[in-house]
Amino acid sequence: MSDEDLTGRRARLDAEMEQHGAWPADSPWLREAFAALPRDGFAPDRLWRWDGWAYLPLDRAVDPDGWAGELYSGVYAAAITQLADDRPSSSLSAPFAVADMLDSLRLEPGHQVWDIGTGQGWTAALASWRAGPGRVVSTEVDERLAAFARTRLAAAGLDTEVTVADGTADGPPGGLVDRVHATYAVEAVPWSWVTAVRPGGRIVYPWGRLGHVALTVADDGQSATGWVQGLAQFMGDRHAPAQPNTSIAAYTAVRGDAEPETRRKVDRDPAPLDDDWDLRFALRVAVPDAVLLTGRDEDGVNAWIHDGHQSWATLTSRSAGSPPLLLQGGPRRIGDEVLAAWAQWEDLGRPDRYDYGITVTPAAQWAWQGGPDGPRWAIGERALRVG
Incomplete structure (x- = not known):
């Protein structure tokens, strides 16, 4: 796969993002960052493709066209980069989801960012491009992934720290940050994520099996509240109970x-x-x-x-x-x-997904509809409940 061929695939992805309205109008920097830090620069030499029965390897050295085709298979397609027990355990997320979540982060130059779930390092790289040198610390539980991400971030000329830790259980790797960006799904937000963020800061994370949310930390630091931002499916926290099999x-x-x-x-x-x-x-x-x-x-x-x-x-x-x-x-x-x-x-009037949100406190978490004072459902409890 020549650099010229990859350049063509990058250009097609850019055009498809525009065609699908996936470039966020409020964050024009993302289009520039995608061009400066293309996803192939953070992809391992082996990807995995589902053939309907099993995941089959796609090696760049053996099938460069198939490898690149999987990596650039569409705006809404993730690329599987790792398997554990024959199931995906890491990926390069779909381009539209990456752009949508980073847009929801409302990231500005100079912000201090905690990126949780480094993976191959692509989202940490994009955040670093925006926030600036030394402003992003990324946490990855898998030592091999962390080492891989470090090499790719360094090759891109980025000053981005990658630490090996469990971002769910271990808490933040330093002082207070302005933004938390999680790349794996949790059902309930760890309270350590809230205490890591300055009042007025934002937490963007995938919620369970469907959707991602942007929370704003309250002025007193004792709660975080925000709206659903869109639909996306992400891999779950490795140490949480396994997400249900959907087959x-x-x-x-x-x-x-x-x-x-x-x-x-x-x-x-x-x-x-x-x-x-x-x-x-x-x-x-x-x-x-x-x-x-x-x-x-x-x-x-x-x-x-x-x-x-x-x-x-x-x-x-x-x-x-x-x-x-x-x-x-x-x-x-x-x-x-x-x-x-x-x-x-x-x-309730058939509300759409964007009419829902979540509130997190030290003692409880709940989803709501129409506003924080609207109907609510406890997170972590099975029973349907209306407040």
Whole structure:
């Protein structure tokens, strides 16, 4: 793969970002930073491609075109850079997600930044390009990744410190910072992230399996509150409980060969569950441990729901004129929980994902809709709750 070929792929990515409206208008510096620090400068020589059954290696030396094609496969595509137990454990995030999160950070020259989850070092590099020399400290739990990132950051001529530590458990590597930028998903924000930020500073992080959030630390430092910024899926904290498997095989494993314990007709067409992402986000807020999968057949959309443990439900479309069926089993009636959350979302006026936010205090965390004083749902608790 020649430098000329890579230059062409970079240019196409730039154009696709513009075509999709992915260059943030409020952060024009990001387009310049992407050009100055292209993602291929932070990619290892082996990437991994999913072929529908397994992850297969793409080695730059063996298949340079395939390697570059995977790295620049689209605005919304991440590039898998590491596997652990045959599952992805590190990646170069999708370009649109990187730009969207750094835009949400509202980063200015001179800001002190704690970048959590260095990976290959690309987001730390972009933040350093904006904040300035010596202004970014990045934390990585994997010693090999940290060493790799150091070499790539140095090759780019950046003065960026990379420390080996667990950013979730160990807390900040120095004094107070203006910004915290996390690159892996957490369900609940570690309180150490809040105490690391000066009053008025911002924390941008992926929240659970869907969406990322920007919090602002209160003047007294005793809370942080902010709005959902967009949808994106990130790998989870390595030391947190594993995120639920979202394959149909996981649903099958939960259900096993059990017959339904309840069976009833419902008056809801499952179709919106397949493509209405505002609805899906609302369900994620209200029933956070519900894993939802959908598929189509000649009768319409079917939905399979499980909690990763023992409870499951199937919402099945039937031929024209016949109402869908809800089948459920296990200790919970997780299908009923999802339908109740769906009805609640409609009662609230079908708010979109950007109408939700999160508040974090030392004692509790909760999601809310419409504003911090609106309906709320406790984070870390399964039950649906409206304040």
